[in-house]
Amino acid sequence: MDKVLHIAFLCCLSLLTVSIKAHAKQAFTPSEYACNGIDKKIENINSSMRKGYTASQGERYREALRTLKKKRFSCKKKGYSVK
Numbered sequence: 001m002d003k004v005l006h007i008a009f010l011c012c013l014s015l016l017t018v019s020i021k022a023h024a025k026q027a028f029t030p031s032e033y034a035c036n037g038i039d040k041k042i043e044n045i046n047s048s049m050r051k052g053y054t055a056s057q058g059e060r061y062r063e064a065l066r067t068l069k070k071k072r073f074s075c076k077k078k079g080y081s082v083k
């Protein structure tokens with residue numbers, strides 16, 4: 001019985017973790033302030049990537065670029081400047 005409760009607890013915990021991460025990624029709401037400078041941030045990351053990086057840094061750079069590009073798309077869709 002304890003083993004079943006332990007497995008049920010782990011399942012609930014992992015579902016909670018996944019739902020929190022999914023909600024956190026959807027937290028961006030485009031606004032004039034939030035959209036200002038996104039292109040510059042993308043340029044800075046691309047510049048850093050051209051200089052060379054470790055595998056773990058590359059993963060962080062690519063994740064940051066994906067996030068920023070999604071934000072840029074949301075901003076442009078709403079008509080805000082990203083410059």
